[in-house]
Amino acid sequence: MDKRKGYILIIPAIIIMCIFTLYPLIDGIRVSFTDKSMLKTEYSYIGIDNYKQMFSDPIFWLSLQHSIKLTIIVVILQLIFGLIIAWTMKQEIPGMQIFKSIIMASWVIPVAATVTIFKFMAQSDVGFINIILKSIGLENLVKYWFGDPKTAFSFIVLLHLWRNVPFYGIAFFAAMQTIPASFYEAAEIDGANAFQNFWYITLPGIRNMIIVMVTIHVLWTFNNFDFIYLATGGGPINKTDVLPVYVYRQSWVNYAAGYGSSIGTIMLLILSVYLIVYLIMQERGEYQR
Amino acid sequence: MLRLNTRQVRIRNMIIAYFIVFISLCFFILPMIWIFYCSFRTQESIFTGQVISALQGFTLNNYITIFSVTDFPRYFVNSIKISSLVTVISLIVSIFGAYGLSRYPIKGKKIIILGIFSTQMFPQVLMLIPLFLVVFSLNLMDSVLGIVLTQLILVLPFSMWMLKGYFDTIPIDLDNAAEIDGSNLIQQLIYVILPIAEPGVMVVAFYSFVVSWSDYLIVSVISQSQNTATLTLIISRLSSSLLIRWGQVCAVATLTIVPTLILFAFVQKRLIKGLTAGALKE
Numbered sequence: 001m002d003k004r005k006g007y008i009l010i011i012p013a014i015i016i017m018c019i020f021t022l023y024p025l026i027d028g029i030r031v032s033f034t035d036k037s038m039l040k041t042e043y044s045y046i047g048i049d050n051y052k053q054m055f056s057d058p059i060f061w062l063s064l065q066h067s068i069k070l071t072i073i074v075v076i077l078q079l080i081f082g083l084i085i086a087w088t089m090k091q092e093i094p095g096m097q098i099f100k101s102i103i104m105a106s107w108v109i110p111v112a113a114t115v116t117i118f119k120f121m122a123q124s125d126v127g128f129i130n131i132i133l134k135s136i137g138l139e140n141l142v143k144y145w146f147g148d149p150k151t152a153f154s155f156i157v158l159l160h161l162w163r164n165v166p167f168y169g170i171a172f173f174a175a176m177q178t179i180p181a182s183f184y185e186a187a188e189i190d191g192a193n194a195f196q197n198f199w200y201i202t203l204p205g206i207r208n209m210i211i212v213m214v215t216i217h218v219l220w221t222f223n224n225f226d227f228i229y230l231a232t233g234g235g236p237i238n239k240t241d242v243l244p245v246y247v248y249r250q251s252w253v254n255y256a257a258g259y260g261s262s263i264g265t266i267m268l269l270i271l272s273v274y275l276i277v278y279l280i281m282q283e284r285g286e287y288q289r
Numbered sequence: 290m291l292r293l294n295t296r297q298v299r300i301r302n303m304i305i306a307y308f309i310v311f312i313s314l315c316f317f318i319l320p321m322i323w324i325f326y327c328s329f330r331t332q333e334s335i336f337t338g339q340v341i342s343a344l345q346g347f348t349l350n351n352y353i354t355i356f357s358v359t360d361f362p363r364y365f366v367n368s369i370k371i372s373s374l375v376t377v378i379s380l381i382v383s384i385f386g387a388y389g390l391s392r393y394p395i396k397g398k399k400i401i402i403l404g405i406f407s408t409q410m411f412p413q414v415l416m417l418i419p420l421f422l423v424v425f426s427l428n429l430m431d432s433v434l435g436i437v438l439t440q441l442i443l444v445l446p447f448s449m450w451m452l453k454g455y456f457d458t459i460p461i462d463l464d465n466a467a468e469i470d471g472s473n474l475i476q477q478l479i480y481v482i483l484p485i486a487e488p489g490v491m492v493v494a495f496y497s498f499v500v501s502w503s504d505y506l507i508v509s510v511i512s513q514s515q516n517t518a519t520l521t522l523i524i525s526r527l528s529s530s531l532l533i534r535w536g537q538v539c540a541v542a543t544l545t546i547v548p549t550l551i552l553f554a555f556v557q558k559r560l561i562k563g564l565t566a567g568a569l570k571e
Contacts, residue, residue, distance in 0.1 A: 005474065006393025010401070013386035013445060020442045021408045024419035031418060038418070084309060091306035099310050101557055106317050108553045109546040110503035112521035116528045116542045117320050120327070126335050126535060128323050134338070166317055170561055194298075219410045226505045230525045247414040252510070257418045264415025271410050 025268075032262035038255035050262035060263060062238055063246040066153070070242060071221045074160040075214055081161065082168025082213070086206075089173040100173075103166040111163070115230040118159055122146055146232050149239045156240050159227050164220075168213055175209035176202060215278060219271060243267050321546065328352070328539035335535050351540040360515055361523070361541060367433070368502060368519040369548075374437045375501035376494050379444045383493060386445075387452035388478065392464065402453075405446050413506055421510050431513040439507050444497040451496075451563060455489035456482065492563040495556040499549050520545045 032050055036043040054060050089100055106114070121128045122145035130142045145151050183201045192200070203210075225244040228234060234241035234249065243263060251260035327335055334346030355361040390398060420439055429435030459482060467477045483490060505521045512518050524545055527538050553560070 003394060006389045006395045009385045009389025009393070010395065012382045013405070013449060014401070016382065016438070016441055016445060017405060017408065019423060020420060020439055021411065021416065022404075024416035024423060025408075025411050027419035027422075028415040036418075085313060088306045088309040088313075091302055093303050093306055095310070096306075099314070103313060103317055104557070104561075105321065105550055105553065108499060108549045109321075110505075110521050110524075110549065112503070112505050112525045113542050113545045116524050116538060117324050119528050120324060120535060120538065120542075121320055123535075126338060128320075128340075131338055131340055135340075162317065162320075166313075174561065223410075223412050223414075225414055230505070230529075244412060244414045247412070248417070248506075251414070251418055261415060261418065264412050267412040268415060271412070275407075275410060 028261050029265050029268075031258055032265045034258045036257040036261075038251065038257050043258065046258070050259050051266075053259060054262055054266070059238060059241060059246060063234075063241045063243045063263075064266075066240065067222060067242040067244075070153075070156065070160075071218055074157055074221050075217050077157065077161055078164050078168050078217060079210070079214065081165045082172050085165060085169025086172035086176060089169060090176060100170070104170055105166075106162050107164060107167045111226045112230055114159060114163060115227065118155070118162075119146065119231065122155065147236055149236045152232050152236055152240050156228055156231060159231065160221060160224075164217060171209055171213055172206055175206035179205035211282070218274065222267070222271065324539040324542050328536060328543045330536055332534060332536055348536075351534075351536040355537055355540050355544075359537075361544075363515060364518055364520050364523045365544065367517060368521075371433055371436055371440070371508075371517075371519060372498045372501040374433065375440050375444065376497040378437065379441055379448050379497040380490065380494055382441070383445055383448035383452055384478065384483070384490070387449045387456055388482065390449070391453050391456035392461065402450075405449060408442065409446050417506065417510055420507070424511055430511060431517050433517055436508055436511050436517060436519075437501075439511060440501045440504055443504060443507075444493075444500050447496060448493040451493050452486065452489050455486040459485050488559040489563060491556050492560050495552055495560060498552060502549060 033045055033047060034043045035046045035049075085103070089096060120126070122130075124130055124142055124144045127144075129145065133139070133141050143151075145155050179201065183205075184197060187197055187201060223244060225248060228240050228242055229245050229248060232240045234245045244267070247260045247264045247267070249260075250256045250263065254260075328351055329347050329349070330342060331346055331348050331350070334342040337346075389395065390402065395401065424430055424435045424439060427435070429438070463481050463485075464477055467481045472480065502519075503521060504519075505525065508517075508519050508522050512522060520541070524538070524541050527533070527541060
């Protein structure tokens with residue numbers, strides 16, 4: 001009786017996950033071996049032709065390169081700025097409580113709204129950034145920042161930082177609270193400097209939180225679609241093309257569902273490798289301790 | 290290197306901290322204030338390219354126009370409808386699911402939990418075409434229900450993980466006592482378990498609402514008319530049209546982000562605790 005109750009309770013969740021996640025995933029991989037198009041119903045299996053096509057597709061390689069570059073740069077910068085914000089939150093100064101409660105606002109608002117805000121700010125005529133540049137005499141820098149091949153990628157990085165750095169800060173701050181104050185007191189008696197404190201006490205103390213945050217955000221950044229799709233659509237001249245955007249364009253703009261799915265499958269493969277390496281490293285870390 | 294005494298270090302840290310706070314507020318908060326501010330300015334005022342404009346540059350017309358001339362109210366209602374439904378259904382499904390996983394012996398429990406959680410890493414763009422076909426074959430294209438059911442997969446894994454964590458901390462004796470008193474499962478949940486797990490429930494509700502409210506990818510594929518278009522869809526179309534009425538775009542953006550910020554203000558403390566607790570437990 002009791003046993004059956006447990007199964008009944010989890011069945012709705014399992015059904016939803018199977019229909020709307022597991023099946024689509026498996027079907028997506030299956031479609032990657034076909035020449036399916038969104039324009040017609042019949043299609044046939046073409047083996048690994050899509051994958052062959054992919055290997056000689058320069059835009060695929062470019063997108064892959066951008067995806068990896070973006071993920072590494074974004075996560076490292078988020079980590080650094082997150083630590084700086086967390087350190088700041090630890091200082092007991094008047095007004096810190098208010099700062100902590102409002103700083104995560106950028107994480108809560110929809111990505112589509114974030115992109116709109118920054119598109120508006122980056123306009124060459126009415127954008128806030130360019131108004132400021134003009135007022136301090138840097139008129140020659142004025143431009144639409146998402147439209148310039150030289151700055152578009154950096155601006156995408158900026159969007160990612162804007163959304164997630166406060167979350168890093170709050171998370172690291174929470175983790176730092178669990179480090180006993182006596183550790184720092186003992187270090188002070190030993191004459192440790194600020195850097196040694198950070199390296200030997202703070203960093204190991206928040207190690208788990210760092211691992212969790214990095215793992216979540218590597219997946220999130222690598223899979224993220226809407227920032228780039230809405231801000232630049234992959235342009236200008238493919239300068240910001242990443243894999244999720246390229247998959248979407250192939251499937252829904254070029255209607256090449258089969259080809260799009262094969263790129264999506266490669267994404268899944270890359271993420272699986274990342275996760276397996278992560279799990280192995282974590283296992284080893286456990287043994288060492 | 291000169292060595293500072295404790296007092297000097299404190300003052301130095303304080304100055305650095307205030308400097309970082311100032312820079313952070315400019316970077317993270319100012320953009321939101323800027324669009325809020327510009328939502329009350331006329332097109333002419335915005336196009337002067339000045340930060341401060343004369344008094345006649347301010348207006349309520351942007352809001353009046355989007356409410357009376359455009360279809361904005363409709364999209365707003367669509368967004369509210371979809372996000373509320375996702376919140377309610379995700380709460381019900383994940384409360385039952387998490388309770389089942391937390392309390393009952395289930396074969397392959399570990400695999401189920403791992404499986405549910407690993408869906409978080411799947412590329413959504415890969416699942417989009419099959420999802421589209423599933424929704425199509427269920428005859429749910431361009432329907433609120435189709436969007437709601439699909440968006441559930443974005444929130445269920447986190448919701449179940451979060452709630453299971455909370456339920457695990459509640460002693461099973463409480464359930465047993467309630468059962469001896471003759472209450473059934475639903476009563477147990479409502480009167481015993483949920484009041485204790487309330488912070489977790491609030492976090493899950495907030496998370497579900499905001500993720501659904503923010504979703505662009507799924508809506509962009511399943512919504513095909515004004516009947517189901519949401520604010521995120523509309524706002525992205527507005528800012529890529531040719532002649533942009535920036536005042537109105539700012540007004541729409543403001544009304545898109547304000548609901549999420551209000552909800553965030555309510556759950557802020559619990560949310561931060563809930564989000565960080567999981568990682569710290571290990």
